Amino acid sequence: MGKNKILVVEDEESLLRLESILLTSKGYDVIGASNGQQALDAVISDRPDLVLLDIMLPEIDGFEVCNRIKNNPETKGIPVIMVTAKKTGEDMARGEAVGADWYITKPFKSAMVIETIQRFLP
Known part of the structure; x- marks a missing residue:
């Protein structure tokens, strides 16, 4: 059985690096994307098993990426899984409306x- 592949979509480089190190240390293969278009391209080309998705992204925001x-x-x-600083009830409802499976607010505990992730990946 191969490693599970996770696409991390985060425009803040330090956070992208941090999340990548965390997930790699737990045995996951990590693909990084720093904007919405890169995320959509990676979903098609790399077929990740799960997506960790920031909402506030350049070009195409996380809500639209999730919707697509x-x-x-x-x-x-x-x-x-939406990972975001946007934590109002309205934001969470919008995340649910576009099909997000889960919502984690920043700052988060590793x-x-x-x-x-373990809830969604065997």
């Missing part, structure tokens, strides 16, 4: 991210 992933028959089964 969930509305594509080829990618709709990929779990999408253990919470790992536990959430």
